[in-house]
Amino acid sequence: MPGIIIDVLYLFFAAVTTYFLLIFLLLYSRNKSQLRLTPKLFRFPSVSIIVPAYNEQDAITSTLKSLNALNYPKDKLEIIVVDDGSEDNTYEVAKRFKNVKVLCKEKGGKANALNFGLSKAKGEIVACVDSDSHPRPDALLKSIPFFNDSSVAGVTTSIFANRPKNLLETLQWLEYSMIVWSRKLLEFLDAVYVTPGPLSLYRKNALIKVGGFDAKNMTEDIEIAWRLLSKGYKIKMATEAKTYTNIPNKLKAWWRQRIRWNIGGMQTMMKYKHTFLKSNYGVLGSFIWPFFSISYVLSLLGLGLFTYIILRSIFNQLSFIVQATIIGVNPLKHWQFWIIPDVFTIFGIFVFLLSITWVKISLDLTKEKHKPRNLFDYLIYLTFYITIFPANLFESIWRYATRRFKW
Numbered sequence: 001m002p003g004i005i006i007d008v009l010y011l012f013f014a015a016v017t018t019y020f021l022l023i024f025l026l027l028y029s030r031n032k033s034q035l036r037l038t039p040k041l042f043r044f045p046s047v048s049i050i051v052p053a054y055n056e057q058d059a060i061t062s063t064l065k066s067l068n069a070l071n072y073p074k075d076k077l078e079i080i081v082v083d084d085g086s087e088d089n090t091y092e093v094a095k096r097f098k099n100v101k102v103l104c105k106e107k108g109g110k111a112n113a114l115n116f117g118l119s120k121a122k123g124e125i126v127a128c129v130d131s132d133s134h135p136r137p138d139a140l141l142k143s144i145p146f147f148n149d150s151s152v153a154g155v156t157t158s159i160f161a162n163r164p165k166n167l168l169e170t171l172q173w174l175e176y177s178m179i180v181w182s183r184k185l186l187e188f189l190d191a192v193y194v195t196p197g198p199l200s201l202y203r204k205n206a207l208i209k210v211g212g213f214d215a216k217n218m219t220e221d222i223e224i225a226w227r228l229l230s231k232g233y234k235i236k237m238a239t240e241a242k243t244y245t246n247i248p249n250k251l252k253a254w255w256r257q258r259i260r261w262n263i264g265g266m267q268t269m270m271k272y273k274h275t276f277l278k279s280n281y282g283v284l285g286s287f288i289w290p291f292f293s294i295s296y297v298l299s300l301l302g303l304g305l306f307t308y309i310i311l312r313s314i315f316n317q318l319s320f321i322v323q324a325t326i327i328g329v330n331p332l333k334h335w336q337f338w339i340i341p342d343v344f345t346i347f348g349i350f351v352f353l354l355s356i357t358w359v360k361i362s363l364d365l366t367k368e369k370h371k372p373r374n375l376f377d378y379l380i381y382l383t384f385y386i387t388i389f390p391a392n393l394f395e396s397i398w399r400y401a402t403r404r405f406k407w
Contacts, residue, residue: 006308013301016294021354027185028361035184035365038240039145047140048078048123048204052113056131057089059246064097066134071141074099078123081131084113090131110197111213111220118204118212126204128221132246133198134162142241143201153206153233154225155241156183156195160368162244168254170377171385172247178362184237192235193288194222198245206233217271219264226272229284255392262396269293296393303390355382 028035049067053060060081067079078101081094085107094102105116114128125147129135139157146155158180161173186192195202200221207213210227217223225235248254269292275285324330359378398404 009301009304013298016298018354020291021358024182024185024358025354025361027188028181031185031188034188035181036239038142038238039148041141041145042148044073044076045125045144045147046076046078046123047072047125047127047144047201048080048117048121049127049129050114050117050121051079051081051129051131052084052110052117053081053086053090053094053131054084054107054110054113055086055088055090057086057093059132060090060093061096063129063131063133064094064100066137067129068097068099069137070135070139071137076123078121080117080120082113082117084108084110109215111215111217114220115212115215118207121204124204125201126207127199127201128197129199129243130197130245134244135199136242136244139199139238139241139243140201143199143238146236146238147201147203149234149236151232151234152236153203153228154192154195154200154235155202155238156192156200156235157198157238157241157243159196159198160242160244160366161247164247166249167377167380168251169247169249171381172254174359174363174377174381175385176247177366177368178359180239181362181365184239187235187237189287190234190283191287191291192237193225193229193284193292194219195225195235197221199241199243202228214271217264217267218260219268222264223268223271226268226284226288229288230272230275230281232282258389258392259396259399262393263400265292266296266396266400299390299393300397303387303394306387306390352382 051060051063051067056063064079064081070077079097079099081100081102083091083094083102083104085105091102091104094100101120103116103120105113108116118126125144127140127143135157143155143157146152159176160180161169161176164170164173183192183194202224206228207224210224210231213220214223214227228235248257269289272284272289275281276289278285356378359382
């Protein structure tokens, strides 16, 4: 009976994974001519850029230099740094930029700082930029036109890892590159479910109308996207608007970052569980909530199956060695390794090949100068890197269940 259950779970995992991969490939096939399109810019609305900062004295200078280099009418542009109770020289460093407004407040978290900046912003459009991110000079020009549609309340940009050096950073560069095109494809379903912090833009009156950012959520950029969608607004993806963000260069920092992302995602799911399969919430209830929850289930299921298969293999090999030794046979002399092709092997190979195809498509579309160093980077990404996500999710669920939230 346990064997049958494992077989059924494996087939379910492979079938659902294949289904979602095929959806993305079909969306790509049907919309590839529109992936890079940017609407025509008819006017220059006023824009307020809010940069929340906490202890960012070493990073904020390059961020503010990149914002000053934006190709946008200066009389239509306002840059606001919100120093969220920093304990270093963030305020002094930001004040060196004469055209930047620097506001101070007590420490309250990123969302709280964004709301404070929102209350002071004068622009029709509000752009939120992380204090360690660097938009390209044409990022606003390539993003603003999407607001021609009055139903659009949010626009996100293509986020890339900034100057990857070691293996971990290269793996994240691959991940971010794939996310860019996955997110753009979701736009064709009106299902962009996050407006990332490195650079996303919002219609200010829409933000105010829905109550601003949720200061209790660890990923305010996911929650605000779901809230806007739940109110009937649309979110677009400006593929040609590129932003580069600093990424963790050590595994411990990466692990903590992903714990926060996962917990914030779970907070958002629970907050909007009432939208599940409710037609009056549009794509949020019919696709995004189920897609989000199924991705968590698949991740944990994959971890369980992988662990079971590895442990079973180790147990079988150890049993063979022990039994052979007991009867006086050299186990190494008679030990054999083989793979019997079956439906499970075929499914696994098929999913792996689909994954390789998607990675290749994403990198071809990216057209970035940086490329992984060699085939080894790709193999590590498709094997080791993506297999540690479920373990991180498992810890995230445990922390969420025990209310151990930590920024």
